Amino acid sequence: MEILAHRIPEVLPAAMSVAGCRHHFPLLRQWVNGKPLVYLDNAATSQKPQVVIDAMMRYYESENSNIHRGVHTLSEKATQAYESVRGKVAHFLNAASEREIIFVRGTTEAINLVAFSYGRKALGPGDEVLISALEHHSNIVPWQIACEERGAKLRVVPMDDRGELIQEEYAKLLTSRTKLVALTHVSNALGTVNPVREMIAEAHRHGIPVLIDGAQGVPHMPVDVRALDADFYAFSAHKMFGPTGVGILYGKAELLESMPPYQGGGDMIKSVTFEKTTYSDLPHKFEAGTPNIGGGIGLGAAIDYLNALDMKAVMAHEHDLLVYATEQLGGIEAVRIIGTAPRKAGVISFVMEGIHPHDIGTILDAEGIAIRTGHHCAQPVMQRYGLPATARVSFAFYNTKEEVDALVKGLHRVKEVLG
Numbered sequence: 177m178e179i180l181a182h183r184i185p186e187v188l189p190a191a192m193s194v195a196g197c198r199h200h201f202p203l204l205r206q207w208v209n210g211k212p213l214v215y216l217d218n219a220a221t222s223q224k225p226q227v228v229i230d231a232m233m234r235y236y237e238s239e240n241s242n243i244h245r246g247v248h249t250l251s252e253k254a255t256q257a258y259e260s261v262r263g264k265v266a267h268f269l270n271a272a273s274e275r276e277i278i279f280v281r282g283t284t285e286a287i288n289l290v291a292f293s294y295g296r297k298a299l300g301p302g303d304e305v306l307i308s309a310l311e312h313h314s315n316i317v318p319w320q321i322a323c324e325e326r327g328a329k330l331r332v333v334p335m336d337d338r339g340e341l342i343q344e345e346y347a348k349l350l351t352s353r354t355k356l357v358a359l360t361h362v363s364n365a366l367g368t369v370n371p372v373r374e375m376i377a378e379a380h381r382h383g384i385p386v387l388i389d390g391a392q393g394v395p396h397m398p399v400d401v402r403a404l405d406a407d408f409y410a411f412s413a414h415k416m417f418g419p420t421g422v423g424i425l426y427g428k429a430e431l432l433e434s435m436p437p438y439q440g441g442g443d444m445i446k447s448v449t450f451e452k453t454t455y456s457d458l459p460h461k462f463e464a465g466t467p468n469i470g471g472g473i474g475l476g477a478a479i480d481y482l483n484a485l486d487m488k489a490v491m492a493h494e495h496d497l498l499v500y501a502t503e504q505l506g507g508i509e510a511v512r513i514i515g516t517a518p519r520k521a522g523v524i525s526f527v528m529e530g531i532h533p534h535d536i537g538t539i540l541d542a543e544g545i546a547i548r549t550g551h552h553c554a555q556p557v558m559q560r561y562g563l564p565a566t567a568r569v570s571f572a573f574y575n576t577k578e579e580v581d582a583l584v585k586g587l588h589r590v591k592e593v594l595g
């Protein structure tokens with residue numbers, strides 16, 4: 177399958193197969209426990225292509241300097257390199273303006289920013305924030321804290337046994353008390369892809385803004401915030417082939433303008449006296465202190481890399497892997513797949529009769545296969561199924577059917593040892 181659509185000058189060849197793309201990721205060449213690494217934990221964090229590693233190295237080797245502060249050449253170079261990423265992100269998301277792009281530490285910080293800034297302004301006693309049964313803790317706990325502080329209530333859209341949100345219940349839960357809806361684009365625990373475009377439109381019919389947790393969306397599908405009409409969209413660079421410690425909050429300018437700062441400090445001010453501070457304009461109002469400059473530059477390189485991929489081919493390949501792995505795992509006696517929604521991204525959660533998920537993970541690790549086991553920071557999802565934990569495999573476009581075969585072999589080994 178041809179996956180690379182465009183040429184990144186001097187960096188990537190024109191059109192590459194999946195196998196070709198794997199060579200861009202040095203870590204995938206590793207052997208673990210005497211076996212070639214099979215990396216199936218991409219929902220936790222993806223691997224990084226050489227171009228991302230090189231971009232960050234280049235920054236630290238030849239441009240390292242603080243930004244927005246110095247008149248010296250290095251500072252100007254670093255500022256230019258960092259700020260150009262804001263433009264890339266805006267273009268990548270089809271945002272209306274760079275002013276709508278806020279650099280943060282990751283999805284978690286992006287949601288906290290909205291919960292504490294927008295939440296503090298918009299929530300009062302008796303108001304409600306509506307989330308869903310599929311949320312990661314990052315899209316639950318900040319809202320719980322904000323609601324507690326403001327005397328508001330957290331409401332939850334329920335899901336069915338397949339792991340799909342029940343749309344009739346969603347419609348009923350949208351009322352004049354609802355001040356914000358916060359939904360995940362793709363469930364990290366089950367892989368369900370939520371119909372966020374329709375759910376945003378429904379909320380907007382009631383005049384309610386919507387935040388989308390895009391941590392598991394952006395790496396696997398094209399995201400157009402204006403087509404979605406999302407009011408806020410949050411994601412982390414490290415799940416989309418970029419570095420850890422940097423992420424993005426997209427917000428519609430008029431909403432961001434109306435919100436108070438989230439943190440105070442350098443770079444977010446116009447003037448400070450002991451009596452009064454005036455704040456910077458967007459986006460800097462929300463960016464206090466020295467940011468993760470090298471990380472931002474790495475994110476820019478990751479976006480260049482993603483832009484060079486044919487996202488339709490990526491989606492088709494990941495879907496093939498999902499279908500193939502679902503069939504193969506379904507053929508193993510004792511395996512039960514948790515989360516069977518018709519629209520799923522490349523995530524499969526499963527349990528094995530009588531075997532603890534951590535033991536599955538440990539035996540697979542001995543075979544060089546990396547998966548995640550536990551509650552996946554989504555304890556309410558586990559509670560919904562009456563489970564303490566699941567084993568989870570999650571794909572990126574560089575994974576192959578041979579790796580699925582290795583997983584299946586590994587699971588037979590698990591049965592042999594513990595079944």
Ligand code: C6P
Nearest residue numbers: 219220282283284312314364391412553
């Ligand atoms: N999920 C997983 O293994 P941070 O940690 O801020 O980059 O992302 C938090 C987050 C928020 N929402 C969703 C849907 C997520 O999947 C995650 C991170 C990882 O599933 C680590 S818990």
